[in-house]
Amino acid sequence: MDKFMERAVELAVKNVQEGGQPYGAVIVKDGKIVAEGVNTLHKTFDVSGHAELLAIRELQQEVKSDDLSAYTMYASGRPCEMCQTAMYFAGLTDIYYCQTLEEAIEAGFPEDSCMTKEDLEHLQQSMKQLPLGTDMTNPLKLWAHLHLK
């Protein structure tokens, strides 16, 4: 197995041994690990405490850039849509994962800790749109006015 994925899986195992969830991630550049993360949901009330997102945040702060397009992500579990979207915005497109969502469900992971494609679609369909009042400043247009001369 790839040594970087081995490390991500090792982090996941260690996190379970410490009372956490079975997820670890490493970010790699030029053959070196530059950031690591594990799932921290057992430690803090913070829905964003996923291994991949924490590794991304650590690295962005370290390199003082939002752009991680030169990096590769190795995640022990298939990244959820939260982490996928974060990777998209960070320009991080070279992504490897090991264990699948199906494996998580098969192992007995609580259903509400996994999100299927249908779950996301259901949530999207349930979101309700309220149009902007005609008397209100339009934030998008104000932004465009200030930034797109």
Added chain:
Amino acid sequence: MDKFMERAVELAVKNVQEGGQPYGAVIVKDGKIVAEGVNTLHKTFDVSGHAELLAIRELQQEVKSDDLSAYTMYASGRPCEMCQTAMYFAGLTDIYYCQTLEEAIEAGFPEDSCMTKEDLEHLQQSMKQLPLGTDMTNPLKLWAHLHLK
């Protein structure tokens, strides 16, 4: 217009005036605003600095719970999939938004700061799976062994 959405839009306008992106969010319970957030991408290198996610994190830490199912989200812009997924995991399903992704693109927002359904699908299709080595501890099964007796 709904007073809670008015506040979310007001936060977005204020954030633009302070150099930020046009996104604000408030979380409501029992007719009261209990958390607010604005997009902080202009201030910190942190891809997760979206209005909705920051409001969620603030509230989870305040109420010391991951479960926000009793709350309602008002976001000035349509929540991205990162924030949608965070809401799903937090059990937050009562969601209102004002401005659409199409409005953002029409206003001239940079393409890579918006993510379409196709962008997400493309990223998902490009993710590569590496199976677990037979000699390695399986993190998911270890978790199940410890937690599902």
